[in-house]
Ligand SMILES: O=C(O)C1=C[C@@H](OP(=O)(O)O)[C@@H](O)[C@H](O)C1
């Protein structure tokens with residue numbers, strides 16, 4: 410049964426009856442894993458992907474690339490990716506993975522044969538039209554449904570490439586998608602963004618950094634990115650732990666006055682989760698990085714936050730959960746694009762926190778969250794992994810919170826309930 414139709418289960422969120430003290434190693438980053446898999450499939454050499462995420466979004470990416478002919482083999486916890494000529498006919502299930510629905514179509518355009526794309530019902534509502542229009546302008550043939558899924562990329566084995574202008578205000582993934590495959594286009598690709606600001610800049614930096622590490626020449630200007638045509642050569646990529654998925658665990662220390670250490674936290678990284686160091690400090694935590702581990706200590710106060718989260722939108726659900734438990738108000742802005750994430754996260758957060766007695770007001774591009782005492786109740790997850798973990802954070806401090814469909818956390822974490830129990834033990 411597809412996961413989005415899995416029977417709704419209510420998971421009683423554990424209450425922290427004492428400060429959470431834990432030291433944890435987290436699974437690999439979704440964003441790094443799925444970029445690594447794309448680059449490895451387009452590489453001239455086999456590639457060892459070390460410590461990849463092994464969860465729904467990465468499984469969907471592996472499935473997509475296998476469908477196009479790439480050989481992906483497990484070796485212990487690692488993956489060996491052996492590139493092969495890309496070919497259709499093939500069918501790709503994108504699930505509700507933005508990285509699969511945006512990063513794979515340009516690869517499919519390089520394949521010889523038709524590649525059909527579809528996914529969870531929500532995937533048909535998530536934006537992809539701007540990317541498809543850009544791909545067409547670069548020489549690809551695509552049959553879509555009014556700029557959305559389901560669609561078929563009619564791959565011919567080659568893409569002309571060249572200059573293209575697109576509006577990436579809906580998702581940074583449109584730009585990342587074109588850059589990741591662009592070196593394999595005959596003329597490379599030069600992407601210019603025009604429109605409201607592009608969100609999630611760190612993810613674009615991640616794309617550029619990983620391409621350069623794979624031997625690709627990339628130049629970056631103001632809202633312009635160019636990839637030279639040429640070979641992609643990558644033999645090994647080590648995936649960092651998922652720092653965005655560190656958010657609920659660090660939040661657990663913050664809201665219970667505890668102390669949580671995440672092992673393997675890179676000293677320098679392009680992952681947006683690294684911004685948690687400053688964001689959670691502003692919300693009352695004390696953060697220390699030493700010897701490759703990050704520790705967050707609660708200080709007995711949880712403060713609201715005024716912040717533009719455009720760059721780090723995927724951290725919003727956890728920040729909103731902490732804000733709902735804070736002693737001062739929060740105003741989170743710059744995140745209109747979250748309305749087309751796994752769910753409309755702005756509406757979902759307001760509805761669910763208010764259902765527990767909160768005082769949250771929706772803005773067109775964000776949330777105002779006033780402090781209120783909360784009560785128990787069902788916290789719906791809307792098939793959104795980060796909504797589910799946010800319910801768990803609130804449940805630490807509010808007895809009687811039940812998270813509906815906690816299993817949806819498997820999008821990017823193979824065993825959230827197990828890790829949560831380990832953290833609280
Ligand atoms: O490139 C990536 O890996 C991602 C980019 C961001 O997408 P948007 O720019 O659509 O927010 C982020 O929210 C998503 O979780 C992962």
Ligand SMILES: C=C(OP(=O)(O)O)C(=O)O
Pocket residue numbers: 505506507508723750751795821
């Ligand atoms: C927006 C997210 O995912 P996706 O890669 O599906 O866009 C997310 O993980 O918060």
